[in-house]
Amino acid sequence: xxxxxxxxxxxxxxxxxxxxxxxxxxxxxxxxxxxxxxxxxxxxxxxxxxxxxxxxxxxxxxxxxxxxxxxxxxxxxxxxxxxxxxxxxxxxxxxxxxxxxxxxxxxxxxxxxxxxxxxxxxxxxxxxxxxxxxxxxxxxxxxxxxxxxxxxxxxxxxxxxxxxxxxxxxxxxxxxxxxxxxxxxxxxxxxxxxxxxxxxxxxxxxxxxxxxxxxxxxxxxxxxxxxxxxxxxxxxxxxxxxxxxxxxxxxxxxxxxxxxxxxxxxxxxxxxxxxxxxxxxxxxxxxxxxxxxxxxxxxxxxxxxxxxxxxxxxxxxxxxx
Numbered sequence: 475x476x477x478x479x480x481x482x483x484x485x486x487x488x489x490x491x492x493x494x495x496x497x498x499x500x501x502x503x504x505x506x507x508x509x510x511x512x513x514x515x516x517x518x519x520x521x522x523x524x525x526x527x528x529x530x531x532x533x534x535x536x537x538x539x540x541x542x543x544x545x546x547x548x549x550x551x552x553x554x555x556x557x558x559x560x561x562x563x564x565x566x567x568x569x570x571x572x573x574x575x576x577x578x579x580x581x582x583x584x585x586x587x588x589x590x591x592x593x594x595x596x597x598x599x600x601x602x603x604x605x606x607x608x609x610x611x612x613x614x615x616x617x618x619x620x621x622x623x624x625x626x627x628x629x630x631x632x633x634x635x636x637x638x639x640x641x642x643x644x645x646x647x648x649x650x651x652x653x654x655x656x657x658x659x660x661x662x663x664x665x666x667x668x669x670x671x672x673x674x675x676x677x678x679x680x681x682x683x684x685x686x687x688x689x690x691x692x693x694x695x696x697x698x699x700x701x702x703x704x705x706x707x708x709x710x711x712x713x714x715x716x717x718x719x720x721x722x723x724x725x726x727x728x729x730x731x732x733x734x735x736x737x738x739x740x741x742x743x744x745x746x747x748x749x750x751x752x753x754x755x756x757x758x759x760x761x762x763x764x765x766x767x768x769x770x771x772x773x774x775x776x777x778x779x780x781x782x783x784x785x786x787x788x789x790x791x792x793x794x795x
Contacts, residue, residue: 490667547698713739729762
């Protein structure tokens with residue numbers, strides 16, 4: 475048994491009908507459509523990748539400047555620039571099928587009907603493993619947080635997407651709410667197969683000389699290591715509130731970071747901002763996960779999930795969940 479543990483701990487996971495060879499996914503908005511990273515990272519190492527958000531039609535996004543660095547993080551207001559779902563299916567998806575990784579498509583809409591229509595366009599497209607429903611982007615004037623900030627609208631959007639596809643449906647929840655558990659439960663009741671927790675936190679960086687925001691959009695979404703403790707807490711709350719699996723997101727750049735989320739209850743994780751700094755980090759994180767399992771005499775990464783122990787930790791309900 476010791477030899478088996480030392481040789482090959484099991485890293486494969488199942489998340490809401492998605493079978494992933496390992497729990498690491500590249501997060502939407504930080505990895506393009508995946509092909510942009512193909513020369514700097516081996517896409518087949520990934521358990522999965524989540525594409526940039528797609529609307530029905532191409533979208534220019536926000537004016538520049540769109541990104542500004544912050545202490546231990548990044549503030550962005552890209553505005554969901556994209557090629558549109560039809561161009562993605564016709565021109566991008568065929569190239570992605572060459573890689574041994576699960577492709578989830580992040581779907582967007584200005585209306586509930588648009589979310590459903592984008593999803594229908596993906597439903598029978600070869601090579602799509604699932605849809606991540608973007609109801610939480612803070613950098614658009616329509617859609618985005620307007621849907622993810624109201625549990626009734628969250629239910630309506632997720633229900634519409636659920637009716638439009640047989641693929642796994644994974645809403646991406648906003649941290650910019652008082653009680654993420656309410657939105658987790660609304661998504662579960664609407665038919666979600668899993669949850670992505672969390673999207674970026676709304677922030678503002680000011681140019682003190684010009685006395686203007688440093689982003690053209692004004693506010694932006696904060697990501698990176700600065701948000702990880704908040705993300706772990708909110709993913710933990712969501713995981714305790716529902717029976718469906720949770721995918722943790724927020725400031726992950728190492729195996730230890732990923733393990734925080736998994737121990738808190740997440741079955742998989744997405745790596746986002748770290749892709750800009752070190753797109754080749756995935757093999758190193760996977761090696762770190764395997765090493766952790768060996769050191770703790772565990773043969774399966776799933777045995778780590780939800781093992782957080784601390785008698786004094788408040789119940790989710792006491793933290794707004």
